[in-house]
Amino acid sequence: MKYIEEFNDPERARRLLDEIHATATRPWALMEVCGGQTHSIIRHGIDQLLPEQVELIHGPGCPVCVTPLEVIDKALEIADRPGVIFCSFGDMLRVPGTDRDLFRVKGEGGDVRVVYSPLDALDLARRNPDREVVFFAIGFETTAPANAMAVHQARRLGIGNFSLLVSHVRVPPAIEAIMTAPSCRVQGFLAAGHVCSVMGTAEYPELAERHRVPVVVTGFEPLDILEGIRRAVHQLERGEHRVENAYPRAVRDQGNPAALRMLEEVFEVTDRNWRGIGRIPASGWRLGDAFRAYDAEHRFDVGGIRTEEPAVCRAGEVLQGLIKPTECEAFGKACTPRTPLGATMVSSEGACAAYHLYRRMNAPAPQGSRIPQEEMNPVG
Numbered sequence: 001m002k003y004i005e006e007f008n009d010p011e012r013a014r015r016l017l018d019e020i021h022a023t024a025t026r027p028w029a030l031m032e033v034c035g036g037q038t039h040s041i042i043r044h045g046i047d048q049l050l051p052e053q054v055e056l057i058h059g060p061g062c063p064v065c066v067t068p069l070e071v072i073d074k075a076l077e078i079a080d081r082p083g084v085i086f087c088s089f090g091d092m093l094r095v096p097g098t099d100r101d102l103f104r105v106k107g108e109g110g111d112v113r114v115v116y117s118p119l120d121a122l123d124l125a126r127r128n129p130d131r132e133v134v135f136f137a138i139g140f141e142t143t144a145p146a147n148a149m150a151v152h153q154a155r156r157l158g159i160g161n162f163s164l165l166v167s168h169v170r171v172p173p174a175i176e177a178i179m180t181a182p183s184c185r186v187q188g189f190l191a192a193g194h195v196c197s198v199m200g201t202a203e204y205p206e207l208a209e210r211h212r213v214p215v216v217v218t219g220f221e222p223l224d225i226l227e228g229i230r231r232a233v234h235q236l237e238r239g240e241h242r243v244e245n246a247y248p249r250a251v252r253d254q255g256n257p258a259a260l261r262m263l264e265e266v267f268e269v270t271d272r273n274w275r276g277i278g279r280i281p282a283s284g285w286r287l288g289d290a291f292r293a294y295d296a297e298h299r300f301d302v303g304g305i306r307t308e309e310p311a312v313c314r315a316g317e318v319l320q321g322l323i324k325p326t327e328c329e330a331f332g333k334a335c336t337p338r339t340p341l342g343a344t345m346v347s348s349e350g351a352c353a354a355y356h357l358y359r360r361m362n363a364p365a366p367q368g369s370r371i372p373q374e375e376m377n378p379v380g
Helices: 010-023 035-044 069-079 102-107 120-128 144-157 170-179 194-200 206-212 222-237 257-266 288-294 315-319 351-357
Strands: 028-034 054-061 084-088 111-114 132-139 162-169 188-192 213-218 243-246 267-274 278-287
Touching: 010 222, 028 035, 028 170, 028 222, 028 243, 028 351, 035 054, 035 188, 035 222, 035 351, 054 170, 054 222, 054 315, 069 084, 069 102, 069 162, 084 120, 102 111, 111 257, 120 132, 120 144, 120 162, 120 243, 132 144, 144 162, 144 194, 144 257, 144 288, 162 267, 162 288, 170 188, 170 278, 170 288, 170 351, 188 194, 194 213, 194 257, 206 213, 206 243, 257 288, 278 288, 315 351
Parallel strands: 028 054, 028 188, 084 111, 084 132, 132 162, 188 213, 213 243
Antiparallel strands: 162 278, 267 278
């Protein structure tokens, strides 16, 4: 039961909360970068248990949510073509494009399949040499190594009917974009532990120093998040701005050397559009020259597709931490899990989906004012 009971201990949670309450003397705004952390925070009511001085701002760390509309439309165009098997993880199938989603394409006769690994898609290509097999390669640094490995294997095995539609994004440039935005209120970051398990922590000290913000690498269990908040608040109260690793059971400073080598061989850094946010320099990856033949965007000539985000969906403001989901006029009304207007309501890591799932349907009351101390149980 190690790493299950150990990080779901109500008594330890109360001690951490007591220390955060005793330490915080001024208003502080922390951003959790990862959508998985957002869901854990909302599910366990962590944000409601913090002192009123500590605010959690939800960041853009949902890979499905930040995949831009134009890339979804490119996926729909490719998936609708005869002779194509279009493969994706399941959480992408209901993300709305301009006028439909991948489920609609499947229902209209397109061969759209849910797979559990890019290597599953590669195996489909091997077994269907007369079909073009495309894998929808999205995500942050966490999923990129497996996608890089799939392309590497395709070239090694001589499988020419396999390609990736790539929309990979990188966290540090997103943090840079957030901190340089005129509307930024963020004073510290809870960095995504799974991203750092791949990439390590080398990119964060310079960001922390330049913007004078603490960056605490944090896991996803309630105690992980509370420990990350505790460390960040301690730094802020002392006027410090360092990188701390509060997730050492999974993260090493040097990251995963084998994964890093694979990323360097297959991908190259590029500018990327983020859904609802816009273009962030050097914030993504694309296939490098040696693997460009496996790039579905070029293979199917869909690079010219351009779209505009619908004005009614305020997902971009949610992803930037400018508003909470409940501050969007469409939340829970025109936009629900059954009728989503944007990816933040569809994705299992989306902030809007978390608020709807855990019944946060109204604008939040002031922090620290809703749950009596004796009722606190962030892990129950």
